[in-house]
Amino acid sequence: xxxxxxxxxxxxxxxxxxARLSAEEKIExxxxxxxxxxCQKEFARWQELFHSLASFSLLDEEPSPDFTGRVxxxxxxxxxxxxxxxxxxxxxxxxxxxxxxxxxxxVTMVLVAVLFSYNAFFHPVEQYxxxxxxxxxxxxRADATQxxxxxxVGDFNDxxxxxxxxxxVNHDGLWTTTLKLEPGRYEYMFIIDGQxxxxxxSAYQYVNDGFGNKNAVLEISKxxxx
Amino acid sequence: MNIKNRLDFxxxxxxxxxxxxxxxxxxxxxxxxxxxxxxxxxxxxxLALRMTANYHDSEDIAQxxxxxxxxxxxxxxxxxxxxxxLYQITLNTIxxxxxxxxxxxxxxAQPENYQEAGSPLYPxxxxxxxxxxxxxxxxxxxxxxxxxxxxxxxxxxxxIILRHIQxxxxxxxxxxxxxxxxxxxxxxxxxxxxxxxxLQEQEQENKE
Ligand SMILES: [Zn+2]
Numbered sequence: 001x002x003x004x005x006x007x008x009x010x011x012x013x014x015x016x017x018x019a020r021l022s023a024e025e026k027i028e029x030x031x032x033x034x035x036x037x038x039c040q041k042e043f044a045r046w047q048e049l050f051h052s053l054a055s056f057s058l059l060d061e062e063p064s065p066d067f068t069g070r071v072x073x074x075x076x077x078x079x080x081x082x083x084x085x086x087x088x089x090x091x092x093x094x095x096x097x098x099x100x101x102x103x104x105x106x107v108t109m110v111l112v113a114v115l116f117s118y119n120a121f122f123h124p125v126e127q128y129x130x131x132x133x134x135x136x137x138x139x140x141r142a143d144a145t146q147x148x149x150x151x152x153v154g155d156f157n158d159x160x161x162x163x164x165x166x167x168x169v170n171h172d173g174l175w176t177t178t179l180k181l182e183p184g185r186y187e188y189m190f191i192i193d194g195q196x197x198x199x200x201x202s203a204y205q206y207v208n209d210g211f212g213n214k215n216a217v218l219e220i221s222k223x224x225x226x
Numbered sequence: 227m228n229i230k231n232r233l234d235f236x237x238x239x240x241x242x243x244x245x246x247x248x249x250x251x252x253x254x255x256x257x258x259x260x261x262x263x264x265x266x267x268x269x270x271x272x273l274a275l276r277m278t279a280n281y282h283d284s285e286d287i288a289q290x291x292x293x294x295x296x297x298x299x300x301x302x303x304x305x306x307x308x309x310x311x312l313y314q315i316t317l318n319t320i321x322x323x324x325x326x327x328x329x330x331x332x333x334x335a336q337p338e339n340y341q342e343a344g345s346p347l348y349p350x351x352x353x354x355x356x357x358x359x360x361x362x363x364x365x366x367x368x369x370x371x372x373x374x375x376x377x378x379x380x381x382x383x384x385x386i387i388l389r390h391i392q393x394x395x396x397x398x399x400x401x402x403x404x405x406x407x408x409x410x411x412x413x414x415x416x417x418x419x420x421x422x423x424x425l426q427e428q429e430q431e432n433k434e
Contacts, residue, residue, distance in 0.1 A: 014415060049422045053390040055364075056371045063271040063285050068263045071292045075256055
Protein backbone atom coordinates (compact mmCIF):
# COMPACT_ATOMS: atom_id res chain seq x y z
CA UNK A 1 0.00 0.00 0.00
CA UNK A 2 2.73 2.36 1.03
CA UNK A 3 4.62 1.56 -2.15
CA UNK A 4 1.67 2.44 -4.31
CA UNK A 5 1.25 5.77 -2.60
CA UNK A 6 4.96 6.50 -3.02
CA UNK A 7 4.77 5.74 -6.71
CA UNK A 8 1.85 8.09 -6.99
CA UNK A 9 3.70 10.85 -5.16
CA UNK A 10 6.86 10.37 -7.21
CA UNK A 11 4.88 10.74 -10.41
CA UNK A 12 4.13 14.31 -9.38
CA UNK A 13 7.59 15.45 -8.33
CA UNK A 14 8.39 17.02 -11.69
CA UNK A 15 5.09 18.89 -11.76
CA UNK A 16 5.74 20.03 -8.22
CA UNK A 17 9.18 21.40 -9.11
CA UNK A 18 7.75 23.16 -12.13
CA ALA A 19 5.01 24.73 -10.00
CA ARG A 20 2.32 23.06 -12.08
CA LEU A 21 0.25 21.75 -9.18
CA SER A 22 -2.74 23.16 -7.37
CA ALA A 23 -2.34 24.27 -3.76
CA GLU A 24 -4.10 21.10 -2.53
CA GLU A 25 -1.87 18.82 -4.60
CA LYS A 26 1.20 20.62 -3.34
CA ILE A 27 0.15 20.12 0.26
CA GLU A 28 -0.49 16.44 -0.38
CA UNK A 29 3.03 15.98 -1.73
CA UNK A 30 4.61 17.98 1.07
CA UNK A 31 2.76 16.06 3.75
CA UNK A 32 3.87 12.77 2.29
CA UNK A 33 7.48 13.93 1.96
CA UNK A 34 7.69 14.89 5.60
CA UNK A 35 6.96 11.34 6.66
CA UNK A 36 8.64 9.32 3.90
CA UNK A 37 12.44 9.17 3.67
CA UNK A 38 12.32 7.15 0.44
CA CYS A 39 10.38 9.82 -1.41
CA GLN A 40 12.47 12.52 0.25
CA LYS A 41 15.55 11.01 -1.30
CA GLU A 42 13.95 10.77 -4.72
CA PHE A 43 12.68 14.32 -4.38
CA ALA A 44 16.18 15.56 -3.51
CA ARG A 45 17.58 13.96 -6.67
CA TRP A 46 14.99 15.63 -8.85
CA GLN A 47 15.52 18.91 -7.11
CA GLU A 48 19.23 18.69 -7.74
CA LEU A 49 18.62 18.06 -11.44
CA PHE A 50 16.34 21.10 -11.68
CA HIS A 51 18.80 23.27 -9.77
CA SER A 52 21.73 22.20 -11.93
CA LEU A 53 19.77 22.91 -15.08
CA ALA A 54 18.63 26.29 -13.77
CA SER A 55 22.20 27.18 -12.89
CA PHE A 56 23.41 25.98 -16.29
CA SER A 57 20.79 28.11 -18.03
CA LEU A 58 22.25 31.23 -16.44
CA LEU A 59 25.35 30.97 -18.60
CA ASP A 60 24.69 33.54 -21.24
CA GLU A 61 27.13 33.63 -24.08
CA GLU A 62 26.79 35.96 -26.97
CA PRO A 63 27.88 35.59 -30.57
CA SER A 64 30.73 37.75 -31.86
CA PRO A 65 30.15 41.51 -31.59
CA ASP A 66 29.77 42.05 -35.35
CA PHE A 67 27.25 39.22 -35.72
CA THR A 68 24.33 41.34 -36.90
CA GLY A 69 26.53 43.33 -39.25
CA ARG A 70 27.74 40.17 -40.92
CA VAL A 71 24.24 38.76 -41.36
CA UNK A 72 23.10 42.03 -42.89
CA UNK A 73 26.11 42.08 -45.21
CA UNK A 74 25.26 38.63 -46.49
CA UNK A 75 21.66 39.68 -47.04
CA UNK A 76 22.73 42.80 -48.88
CA UNK A 77 24.99 40.75 -51.13
CA UNK A 78 22.16 38.36 -51.93
CA UNK A 79 19.77 41.21 -52.63
CA UNK A 80 22.21 42.78 -55.06
CA UNK A 81 22.70 39.65 -57.09
CA UNK A 82 18.99 38.88 -57.16
CA UNK A 83 16.80 40.48 -59.79
CA UNK A 84 14.79 43.41 -58.53
CA UNK A 85 11.51 42.28 -56.98
CA UNK A 86 8.11 43.68 -57.84
CA UNK A 87 8.17 46.07 -54.94
CA UNK A 88 11.41 47.51 -56.08
CA UNK A 89 10.08 47.90 -59.60
CA UNK A 90 7.01 49.72 -58.27
CA UNK A 91 9.06 52.01 -56.12
CA UNK A 92 11.28 52.78 -59.12
CA UNK A 93 8.17 53.51 -61.12
CA UNK A 94 6.97 55.92 -58.50
CA UNK A 95 10.46 57.37 -58.39
CA UNK A 96 10.66 57.10 -54.62
CA UNK A 97 14.08 57.93 -53.32
CA UNK A 98 15.84 54.81 -52.07
CA UNK A 99 17.96 55.87 -49.18
CA UNK A 100 20.48 53.30 -48.08
CA UNK A 101 20.91 53.52 -44.35
CA UNK A 102 23.47 51.73 -42.28
CA UNK A 103 21.53 49.10 -40.38
CA UNK A 104 22.19 50.66 -36.98
CA UNK A 105 20.38 53.81 -37.89
CA UNK A 106 17.65 51.81 -39.56
CA VAL A 107 17.06 49.78 -36.44
CA THR A 108 16.62 52.90 -34.37
CA MET A 109 14.20 54.39 -36.83
CA VAL A 110 12.16 51.23 -37.07
CA LEU A 111 12.03 50.94 -33.31
CA VAL A 112 10.89 54.49 -32.91
CA ALA A 113 8.25 53.93 -35.56
CA VAL A 114 6.95 50.80 -33.88
CA LEU A 115 6.86 52.35 -30.43
CA PHE A 116 5.02 55.40 -31.66
CA SER A 117 2.44 53.46 -33.56
CA TYR A 118 1.30 52.03 -30.25
CA ASN A 119 0.24 55.35 -28.85
CA ALA A 120 -1.66 58.38 -29.87
CA PHE A 121 0.65 60.28 -32.13
CA PHE A 122 1.45 63.12 -29.71
CA HIS A 123 1.40 60.98 -26.61
CA PRO A 124 4.66 59.78 -25.07
CA VAL A 125 5.16 56.04 -24.40
CA GLU A 126 2.84 55.55 -21.44
CA GLN A 127 1.95 51.93 -21.89
CA TYR A 128 2.89 51.08 -18.37
CA UNK A 129 1.62 51.87 -14.88
CA UNK A 130 2.17 55.43 -13.73
CA UNK A 131 4.13 54.20 -10.72
CA UNK A 132 5.89 51.49 -12.78
CA UNK A 133 5.59 49.00 -9.95
CA UNK A 134 4.41 45.42 -10.02
CA UNK A 135 2.71 43.64 -7.13
CA UNK A 136 4.63 40.50 -6.33
CA UNK A 137 3.40 38.07 -3.69
CA UNK A 138 5.95 35.87 -1.98
CA UNK A 139 4.60 32.80 -0.27
CA UNK A 140 5.86 29.88 1.69
CA ARG A 141 4.13 26.99 3.37
CA ALA A 142 5.13 26.36 6.99
CA ASP A 143 3.58 24.94 10.11
CA ALA A 144 2.98 27.74 12.61
CA THR A 145 3.58 25.40 15.53
CA GLN A 146 7.17 24.92 14.38
CA UNK A 147 7.97 28.27 12.84
CA UNK A 148 7.82 31.67 14.54
CA UNK A 149 8.77 33.96 11.71
CA UNK A 150 9.53 34.06 8.01
CA UNK A 151 11.02 37.00 6.18
CA UNK A 152 11.95 37.55 2.58
CA VAL A 153 15.32 39.18 1.89
CA GLY A 154 16.75 40.09 -1.47
CA ASP A 155 18.17 42.65 -3.82
CA PHE A 156 14.96 44.67 -3.41
CA ASN A 157 15.38 45.31 0.33
CA ASP A 158 19.16 45.27 0.78
CA UNK A 159 18.86 41.77 2.24
CA UNK A 160 17.47 43.29 5.41
CA UNK A 161 15.65 40.58 7.43
CA UNK A 162 13.53 43.13 9.31
CA UNK A 163 11.89 44.84 6.41
CA UNK A 164 9.52 42.33 4.81
CA UNK A 165 8.16 39.66 7.14
CA UNK A 166 5.67 37.09 5.81
CA UNK A 167 2.46 36.53 7.76
CA UNK A 168 -0.01 33.70 8.02
CA VAL A 169 -3.13 35.81 8.42
CA ASN A 170 -5.78 33.09 8.31
CA HIS A 171 -3.67 30.41 10.02
CA ASP A 172 -3.82 28.00 7.09
CA GLY A 173 -0.07 27.47 7.01
CA LEU A 174 0.45 29.73 4.00
CA TRP A 175 2.68 32.68 4.83
CA THR A 176 2.64 35.58 2.40
CA THR A 177 3.73 39.12 1.82
CA THR A 178 3.18 41.39 -1.16
CA LEU A 179 5.77 43.88 -2.33
CA LYS A 180 5.66 46.53 -5.00
CA LEU A 181 8.71 46.08 -7.21
CA GLU A 182 10.20 47.82 -10.19
CA PRO A 183 10.93 45.77 -13.31
CA GLY A 184 14.26 44.03 -13.01
CA ARG A 185 16.05 40.90 -11.94
CA TYR A 186 16.18 40.12 -8.24
CA GLU A 187 17.83 37.38 -6.23
CA TYR A 188 16.17 36.53 -2.94
CA MET A 189 15.90 34.01 -0.10
CA PHE A 190 13.58 33.29 2.79
CA ILE A 191 14.82 33.44 6.38
CA ILE A 192 13.03 31.24 8.87
CA ASP A 193 13.14 32.19 12.56
CA GLY A 194 15.79 34.76 11.86
CA GLN A 195 18.52 32.24 11.12
CA UNK A 196 17.70 29.52 8.64
CA UNK A 197 18.14 30.57 5.02
CA UNK A 198 16.09 28.67 2.47
CA UNK A 199 15.50 29.24 -1.24
CA UNK A 200 11.92 29.69 -2.40
CA UNK A 201 10.84 26.18 -3.40
CA SER A 202 8.52 27.54 -6.09
CA ALA A 203 11.00 29.84 -7.83
CA TYR A 204 11.41 29.47 -11.58
CA GLN A 205 15.17 29.91 -11.52
CA TYR A 206 18.05 29.62 -9.11
CA VAL A 207 21.59 30.87 -9.04
CA ASN A 208 24.58 30.09 -6.85
CA ASP A 209 25.05 32.80 -4.27
CA GLY A 210 28.80 32.28 -3.97
CA PHE A 211 28.42 30.91 -0.43
CA GLY A 212 27.45 27.40 -1.43
CA ASN A 213 23.73 28.12 -1.46
CA LYS A 214 21.32 28.94 -4.21
CA ASN A 215 19.32 32.09 -4.35
CA ALA A 216 16.00 32.12 -6.08
CA VAL A 217 15.76 34.49 -9.02
CA LEU A 218 12.78 36.64 -9.84
CA GLU A 219 12.51 38.47 -13.13
CA ILE A 220 9.92 41.13 -13.63
CA SER A 221 9.54 42.42 -17.11
CA LYS A 222 7.91 45.77 -17.69
CA UNK A 223 4.93 46.39 -15.49
CA UNK A 224 1.53 46.75 -17.06
CA UNK A 225 -1.63 48.23 -15.60
CA UNK A 226 -4.13 45.89 -14.07
CA MET B 227 -2.80 40.22 -12.64
CA ASN B 228 -0.15 37.72 -11.61
CA ILE B 229 3.37 37.41 -12.95
CA LYS B 230 2.47 34.75 -15.48
CA ASN B 231 -0.25 36.88 -17.04
CA ARG B 232 2.06 39.82 -17.20
CA LEU B 233 4.66 37.75 -19.02
CA ASP B 234 2.01 36.57 -21.46
CA PHE B 235 0.92 40.14 -22.00
CA UNK B 236 4.48 41.14 -22.77
CA UNK B 237 4.81 38.20 -25.13
CA UNK B 238 1.78 39.45 -27.04
CA UNK B 239 3.25 42.91 -27.07
CA UNK B 240 6.54 41.70 -28.48
CA UNK B 241 4.68 39.61 -31.06
CA UNK B 242 2.91 42.70 -32.42
CA UNK B 243 6.23 44.50 -32.55
CA UNK B 244 7.78 41.66 -34.52
CA UNK B 245 4.88 41.58 -36.96
CA UNK B 246 5.35 45.26 -37.72
CA UNK B 247 9.04 44.69 -38.41
CA UNK B 248 8.29 41.67 -40.60
CA UNK B 249 5.80 43.72 -42.61
CA UNK B 250 8.50 46.30 -43.18
CA UNK B 251 10.91 43.59 -44.35
CA UNK B 252 8.28 42.10 -46.62
CA UNK B 253 7.65 45.54 -48.06
CA UNK B 254 11.25 45.60 -49.23
CA UNK B 255 12.93 47.32 -46.30
CA UNK B 256 15.61 44.68 -45.73
CA UNK B 257 17.38 46.90 -43.19
CA UNK B 258 14.51 46.37 -40.78
CA UNK B 259 15.56 42.75 -40.51
CA UNK B 260 18.59 43.88 -38.50
CA UNK B 261 16.22 44.66 -35.66
CA UNK B 262 15.11 41.01 -35.57
CA UNK B 263 18.69 39.76 -35.77
CA UNK B 264 19.73 42.00 -32.87
CA UNK B 265 16.76 40.91 -30.82
CA UNK B 266 17.09 37.17 -31.34
CA UNK B 267 20.79 36.57 -31.99
CA UNK B 268 21.56 35.46 -28.43
CA UNK B 269 18.60 33.09 -28.38
CA UNK B 270 19.58 31.44 -31.66
CA UNK B 271 23.27 31.34 -30.82
CA UNK B 272 22.72 29.80 -27.39
CA LEU B 273 20.41 27.15 -28.76
CA ALA B 274 23.12 26.15 -31.24
CA LEU B 275 25.82 26.33 -28.59
CA ARG B 276 24.01 24.05 -26.14
CA MET B 277 23.04 21.63 -28.92
CA THR B 278 26.51 21.33 -30.41
CA ALA B 279 28.74 22.50 -27.54
CA ASN B 280 30.89 24.09 -30.17
CA TYR B 281 31.66 27.78 -30.48
CA HIS B 282 32.68 27.98 -34.07
CA ASP B 283 29.82 25.89 -35.45
CA SER B 284 27.29 27.76 -33.36
CA GLU B 285 28.22 31.10 -34.85
CA ASP B 286 27.96 29.55 -38.27
CA ILE B 287 24.65 27.85 -37.57
CA ALA B 288 23.22 31.08 -36.17
CA GLN B 289 24.27 33.04 -39.27
CA UNK B 290 22.81 30.43 -41.57
CA UNK B 291 19.54 30.29 -39.62
CA UNK B 292 18.99 34.03 -39.91
CA UNK B 293 19.70 33.94 -43.62
CA UNK B 294 17.23 31.10 -44.06
CA UNK B 295 14.65 33.03 -42.06
CA UNK B 296 15.15 36.09 -44.21
CA UNK B 297 14.83 34.13 -47.42
CA UNK B 298 11.64 32.40 -46.33
CA UNK B 299 10.07 35.40 -44.64
CA UNK B 300 7.22 35.28 -47.17
CA UNK B 301 6.26 31.85 -45.78
CA UNK B 302 6.02 33.12 -42.22
CA UNK B 303 2.52 32.87 -40.77
CA UNK B 304 1.54 35.43 -38.13
CA UNK B 305 -0.33 32.76 -36.17
CA UNK B 306 3.12 31.66 -35.01
CA UNK B 307 5.30 33.86 -32.89
CA UNK B 308 8.39 34.87 -34.82
CA UNK B 309 10.61 33.36 -32.16
CA UNK B 310 8.88 29.94 -32.43
CA UNK B 311 9.32 30.03 -36.17
CA LEU B 312 12.96 31.01 -35.81
CA TYR B 313 13.48 28.19 -33.31
CA GLN B 314 12.15 25.75 -35.90
CA ILE B 315 14.48 27.03 -38.57
CA THR B 316 17.47 26.90 -36.23
CA LEU B 317 16.64 23.39 -35.05
CA ASN B 318 16.37 22.24 -38.65
CA THR B 319 19.76 23.74 -39.44
CA ILE B 320 21.26 21.98 -36.44
CA UNK B 321 19.59 18.64 -37.24
CA UNK B 322 20.86 18.85 -40.80
CA UNK B 323 24.41 19.37 -39.69
CA UNK B 324 24.32 16.72 -37.03
CA UNK B 325 22.84 14.24 -39.49
CA UNK B 326 25.53 15.00 -42.04
CA UNK B 327 28.07 15.11 -39.22
CA UNK B 328 29.06 18.38 -40.70
CA UNK B 329 30.48 19.68 -37.45
CA UNK B 330 34.05 20.46 -36.60
CA UNK B 331 35.65 18.69 -33.62
CA UNK B 332 32.77 17.76 -31.37
CA UNK B 333 32.60 18.46 -27.67
CA UNK B 334 35.60 16.88 -26.01
CA ALA B 335 35.13 14.72 -22.97
CA GLN B 336 38.29 16.16 -21.46
CA PRO B 337 37.79 18.91 -18.91
CA GLU B 338 41.23 20.38 -19.78
CA ASN B 339 39.85 21.65 -23.05
CA TYR B 340 37.42 24.06 -21.53
CA GLN B 341 39.78 25.66 -19.06
CA GLU B 342 41.08 28.24 -21.47
CA ALA B 343 39.41 31.39 -22.64
CA GLY B 344 37.41 30.95 -25.81
CA SER B 345 35.89 27.71 -24.69
CA PRO B 346 32.10 27.65 -24.29
CA LEU B 347 32.31 26.77 -20.63
CA TYR B 348 34.92 29.30 -19.67
CA PRO B 349 33.72 31.41 -16.75
CA UNK B 350 32.42 34.88 -17.49
CA UNK B 351 34.12 37.95 -16.12
CA UNK B 352 31.90 38.16 -13.02
CA UNK B 353 32.83 34.62 -12.08
CA UNK B 354 36.53 35.20 -12.57
CA UNK B 355 36.38 37.40 -9.50
CA UNK B 356 34.88 34.76 -7.26
CA UNK B 357 36.55 32.24 -5.00
CA UNK B 358 38.72 29.83 -7.06
CA UNK B 359 37.33 26.80 -5.28
CA UNK B 360 33.76 27.84 -5.92
CA UNK B 361 34.67 28.53 -9.53
CA UNK B 362 36.21 25.10 -9.91
CA UNK B 363 33.06 23.40 -8.61
CA UNK B 364 30.85 25.46 -10.83
CA UNK B 365 33.04 24.63 -13.80
CA UNK B 366 32.94 20.93 -13.04
CA UNK B 367 29.16 21.01 -12.67
CA UNK B 368 28.80 22.76 -15.96
CA UNK B 369 31.09 20.36 -17.64
CA UNK B 370 29.20 17.40 -16.22
CA UNK B 371 25.92 18.93 -17.37
CA UNK B 372 27.09 19.74 -20.87
CA UNK B 373 28.59 16.30 -21.42
CA UNK B 374 25.45 14.61 -20.10
CA UNK B 375 23.27 16.75 -22.38
CA UNK B 376 25.55 15.87 -25.28
CA UNK B 377 25.13 12.19 -24.61
CA UNK B 378 21.34 12.44 -24.93
CA UNK B 379 19.58 11.44 -28.14
CA UNK B 380 18.85 14.33 -30.45
CA UNK B 381 15.16 14.62 -29.57
CA UNK B 382 15.81 14.41 -25.83
CA UNK B 383 18.58 16.97 -26.11
CA UNK B 384 16.27 19.33 -27.96
CA UNK B 385 13.46 19.17 -25.47
CA ILE B 386 15.71 19.55 -22.42
CA ILE B 387 17.35 22.61 -23.93
CA LEU B 388 14.09 24.22 -25.01
CA ARG B 389 12.52 23.72 -21.60
CA HIS B 390 15.38 24.21 -19.19
CA ILE B 391 17.96 26.33 -20.97
CA GLN B 392 15.67 28.48 -23.11
CA UNK B 393 12.94 28.37 -20.44
CA UNK B 394 10.09 27.93 -22.92
CA UNK B 395 6.57 26.94 -21.90
CA UNK B 396 5.08 23.55 -22.78
CA UNK B 397 2.81 25.35 -25.20
CA UNK B 398 5.68 27.04 -27.04
CA UNK B 399 7.58 23.77 -27.18
CA UNK B 400 4.56 21.97 -28.63
CA UNK B 401 4.34 24.65 -31.32
CA UNK B 402 8.03 24.48 -32.16
CA UNK B 403 8.31 20.70 -32.25
CA UNK B 404 4.83 20.32 -33.76
CA UNK B 405 3.73 17.75 -31.18
CA UNK B 406 0.85 17.68 -28.70
CA UNK B 407 1.14 19.07 -25.17
CA UNK B 408 0.88 15.55 -23.85
CA UNK B 409 3.78 14.41 -26.03
CA UNK B 410 5.81 17.33 -24.70
CA UNK B 411 5.15 16.09 -21.19
CA UNK B 412 5.98 12.47 -21.95
CA UNK B 413 9.13 13.23 -23.93
CA UNK B 414 10.33 15.72 -21.36
CA UNK B 415 9.87 13.18 -18.59
CA UNK B 416 11.86 10.52 -20.46
CA UNK B 417 14.60 12.98 -21.28
CA UNK B 418 14.86 14.10 -17.66
CA UNK B 419 15.01 10.56 -16.36
CA UNK B 420 17.80 9.78 -18.82
CA UNK B 421 19.67 12.93 -17.83
CA UNK B 422 19.20 12.34 -14.12
CA UNK B 423 20.46 8.76 -14.38
CA UNK B 424 23.44 9.84 -16.41
CA LEU B 425 24.45 12.55 -13.94
CA GLN B 426 24.06 10.11 -11.07
CA GLU B 427 26.27 7.59 -12.85
CA GLN B 428 28.90 10.25 -13.49
CA GLU B 429 28.83 11.16 -9.83
CA GLN B 430 29.29 7.52 -8.84
CA GLU B 431 32.27 7.19 -11.17
CA ASN B 432 33.84 10.32 -9.75
CA LYS B 433 33.53 8.97 -6.25
CA GLU B 434 35.27 5.71 -7.10
ZN1 LIG C 1 6.98 7.77 -0.15
